[in-house]
Amino acid sequence: xxxxxxxxxxxxxxxxxxxxxxxxxxxxxxxxxxxxxxxxxxxxxxxxxxxxxxxxxxxxxxxxxxxxxxxxxxxxxxxxxxxxxxxxxxxxxxxxxxxxxxxxxxxxxxxxxxxxxxxxxxxxxxxxxxxxxxxxxxxxxxxxxxxxxxxxxxxxxxxxxxxxxxxxxxxxxxxxxxxxxxxxxxxxxxxxxxxxxxxxxxxxxxxxxxxxxxxxxxxxxxxxxxxxxxxxxxxxxxxxxxxx
Amino acid sequence: xxxxxxxxxxxxxxxxxxxxxxxxxxxxxxxxxxxxxxxxxxxxxxxxxxxxxxxxxxxxxxxxxxxxxxxxxxxxxxxxxxxxxxxxxxxxxxxxxxxxxxxxxxxxxxxxxxxxxxxxxxxxxxxxxxxxxxxxxxxxxxxxxxxxxxxxxxxxxxxxxxxxxxxxxxxxxxxxxxxxxxxxxxxxxxxxxxxxxxxxxxxxxxxxxxxxxxxxxxxxxxxxxxxx
Numbered sequence: 001x002x003x004x005x006x007x008x009x010x011x012x013x014x015x016x017x018x019x020x021x022x023x024x025x026x027x028x029x030x031x032x033x034x035x036x037x038x039x040x041x042x043x044x045x046x047x048x049x050x051x052x053x054x055x056x057x058x059x060x061x062x063x064x065x066x067x068x069x070x071x072x073x074x075x076x077x078x079x080x081x082x083x084x085x086x087x088x089x090x091x092x093x094x095x096x097x098x099x100x101x102x103x104x105x106x107x108x109x110x111x112x113x114x115x116x117x118x119x120x121x122x123x124x125x126x127x128x129x130x131x132x133x134x135x136x137x138x139x140x141x142x143x144x145x146x147x148x149x150x151x152x153x154x155x156x157x158x159x160x161x162x163x164x165x166x167x168x169x170x171x172x173x174x175x176x177x178x179x180x181x182x183x184x185x186x187x188x189x190x191x192x193x194x195x196x197x198x199x200x201x202x203x204x205x206x207x208x209x210x211x212x213x214x215x216x217x218x219x220x221x222x223x224x225x226x227x228x229x230x231x232x233x234x235x236x237x238x239x240x241x242x243x244x
Numbered sequence: 245x246x247x248x249x250x251x252x253x254x255x256x257x258x259x260x261x262x263x264x265x266x267x268x269x270x271x272x273x274x275x276x277x278x279x280x281x282x283x284x285x286x287x288x289x290x291x292x293x294x295x296x297x298x299x300x301x302x303x304x305x306x307x308x309x310x311x312x313x314x315x316x317x318x319x320x321x322x323x324x325x326x327x328x329x330x331x332x333x334x335x336x337x338x339x340x341x342x343x344x345x346x347x348x349x350x351x352x353x354x355x356x357x358x359x360x361x362x363x364x365x366x367x368x369x370x371x372x373x374x375x376x377x378x379x380x381x382x383x384x385x386x387x388x389x390x391x392x393x394x395x396x397x398x399x400x401x402x403x404x405x406x407x408x409x410x411x412x413x414x415x416x417x418x419x420x421x422x423x424x425x426x427x428x429x430x431x432x433x434x435x436x437x438x439x440x441x442x443x444x445x446x447x448x449x450x451x452x453x454x455x456x457x458x459x460x461x462x463x464x465x466x467x468x469x470x471x472x
Contacts, residue, residue, distance in 0.1 A: 065281060149270075150277055150293075180274060218271035220414030221264050227257040231250050 001036060002205040005212060013212045016117070030117045034086070034096050036209060040202050042084040048199040049082045050101060053111060055189060057143070061181040070163065070171040073109060073143055080104045093133040109141050116148035127174065128160055140168035147177045149215075180217070183210045258306060258336075261354070265334055268356075269296075269312055271416055272332055275424050276314050283319075286431040287401075291317035291326040299367040301338065308338035311365045311373070328401070330427065331365045333357040334410065339375045342407065342464035345451060352448065352464050354410035358423055360430070361403045374405060377461045388449040388468055390436035404430060407464070412446025422446055442468045 004010035016029040041049055056062075057069055079101035087094055097113040112134050114127060127146060135142040140163055161174040186203040189195050195203075210216075245253075273294060280290040292315045299309040311333040315326030335341055336354045344350055357374040359365075366372040370379040384392045393403040408422050422445050429439035440447055453463040 061278070065278065150273065178274060180270070214266055214270065216267055216270075218264075218267045218413075218416055218419065220418070221261070221411050222414070224257060224261045224264055225411065227253060227260055231245065231253050231257070 002040070002209055006205055006208050013209065016213055030096075030115060030119070031087070033117060033213075034115050037206055038084065038086075038097060040206075042082075044198055044202060045196070046079040046082040046101060048196050049099070050077075050079050051195065052185070052189060052199060052203070053099070055185045056177060056182055057145075057175060059177060059181045059185050061184075062175060062177045066175045067172045069175075070143070070169040070173060072140065072167075072169050077101070077107070077109055078103055079109070088134070090133045091129075093129045095130045095134060098134065107141070108138075110135070110138065111143055111145055113145045113147065116146070118149065131160060131174070139163045139173065140165040142173065144174045145177060146174065147179065147182055149179050179210065179215045183207050183215050184217075186210075261336055262307070265310065265336065265410075268334070268410075268413065268419070269310070269332070271419060272423065273312060275416075275419060276330060276332075279424060279428065280314070280316065284428055285316070286428075286433075287318050288316040288328070288431065289319050291315040291324045297365055297367060299335075299338065299340070299373070307336070309333060309335040309340045309367065309373075311367070313365050328360060328362045328403075329364060331357070331359040331361060332423075333359065333365065333374050335374070336410075340373070342376050342448060342450070342462060345453060345463040345465055352409060352466075355448065356408045356410050356413065356423070357405055358408070358427065359403070359405040360427070361405075374407070385450050385452065385462075386436040387440075388451060388465075389440045389447060390430075391450060391462070392436075406440055407448040407450075408444075409446040409448060409466070418445060 001010065001012065005013055016033060041052070054074055057074070063069070081102045083100050085098040085100070087096060088098055095112055096115045097111075099111040099113065101109045112130060114130060127144065131144050135144065144161060158172050158174065161172055162170045163173065186207040189203040190200050190207065192200075276294075277290070279285055280288070283289065294312055294314045297311050297313070298307045299311075300306075301308040311331055313332075314330040315328075316330060317325060317327045321327075333340060334354070334356050340357065341351050341353070341355055344352060359374070361372075363372050371381070380391075380393075382393070384394065386392045389406060391405040395402045406426065413419055413422060426439045426444070430436075449465045449468050450462050451465065453461050
């Protein structure tokens with residue numbers, strides 16, 4: 001589908017745009033967007049996956065909202081495999097995605113991911129329940145990502161996400177990333193020569209899809225000014241202000 | 245170009261304008277939320293999710309203006325209850341465009357009005373949105389650039405509005421410079437001339453104009469000199 005959007009063969013993304021007409025049928029867009037954006041990553045190599053998630057986690061805007069990254073998560077780790085588990089269920093708690101990386105020593109790094117499009121988290125303690133159900137006992141090697149259009153208005157109680165395991169740093173393990181910043185990292189990756197062709201292609205197609213969904217930076221009114229200039233002024237022959 | 249082409253192009257232009265306004269709103273939202281999150285707005289913090297309202301054009305086929313409002317409250321309060329709002333009103337055409345002084349043919353063009361008010365934005369009430377001629381009561385204009393409602397005994401802070409010509413906003417850097425920085429400076433208690441210097445890109449200068457028996461009205465200029 002990403003290819004069809006990129007080549008203008010489909011306008012199906014329109015169904016994910018905020019509707020102005022309340023009588024129009026709304027669809028559950030979040031799960032479909034999750035699948036469209038993250039599904040292809042499952043087929044990329046572990047090193048490509050590590051590279052893009054590392055870039056997303058190190059995004060400047062995200063760091064300014066969530067604080068420094070726990071250094072023990074990224075340092076000295078080269079994954080040899082990656083698995084994607086979409087909508088896993090445990091104790092009636094269902095996050096959107098769990099990504100798990102393994103290296104050749106059997107050590108793991110995992111990302112517990114909750115994605116929101118227009119809606120806020122479902123219930124105040126949705127994130128808390130996810131972290132407790134899925135990452136208990138694995139805090140030292142995990143991060144919890146909340147990707148949304150807007151940062152959480154009322155920050156969660158961060159004590160829960162500080163590490164309780166020996167040897168791990170205490171930086172905030174709940175990371176907030178806006179879709180705008182997520183897309184920014186994808187666009188940067190397209191420009192990088194050291195990224196693999198497959199990763200760059202995914203970044204290009206996915207950032208294009210997000211652009212259709214109005215995740216795009218403000219660049220001024222250049223296009224509008226061009227159109228306005230193109231509507232040339234004409235002297236109206238019927239208007240005569242004085243006669244000779 | 246024949247008239248039919250001009251009409252078709254004009255409609256495309258309006259559609260395009262709103263697409264870019266949407267990008268502008270998204271960016272302003274992100275910047276404002278980040279400033280509130282980082283505590284950059286002096287004594288204020290966020291007090292809930294922002295809301296969006298629109299003003300329909302006469303035909304009800306398109307919007308003439310849109311506004312995003314961010315509820316805020318003083319930092320020491322614990323319960324999330326808005327005590328004021330930061331409003332961004334984007335007027336593309338219609339009554340939200342300030343009239344030029346001494347010039348009835350030209351308009352100021354699309355405008356962004358930035359307000360800090362104790363009231364919610366409401367396009368159906370001319371006192372609760374930026375509209376011309378204005379129906380506000382007891383306001384003042386500070387240094388031709390900041391519409392100002394002085395502090396009263398019941399509240400601890402003043403309310404204000406300033407306006408920027410939309411077409412001058414051409415990047416995120418420009419938004420930071422002409423919108424967010426002035427807001428932060430006004431919250432920090434800086435003067436109107438310091439927060440809104442005369443060379444601020446797009447800044448609109450206001451003046452009073454006589455309206456005969458109807459009192460006086462607000463008119464606008466692109467430069468400080470003209471309004472003196």
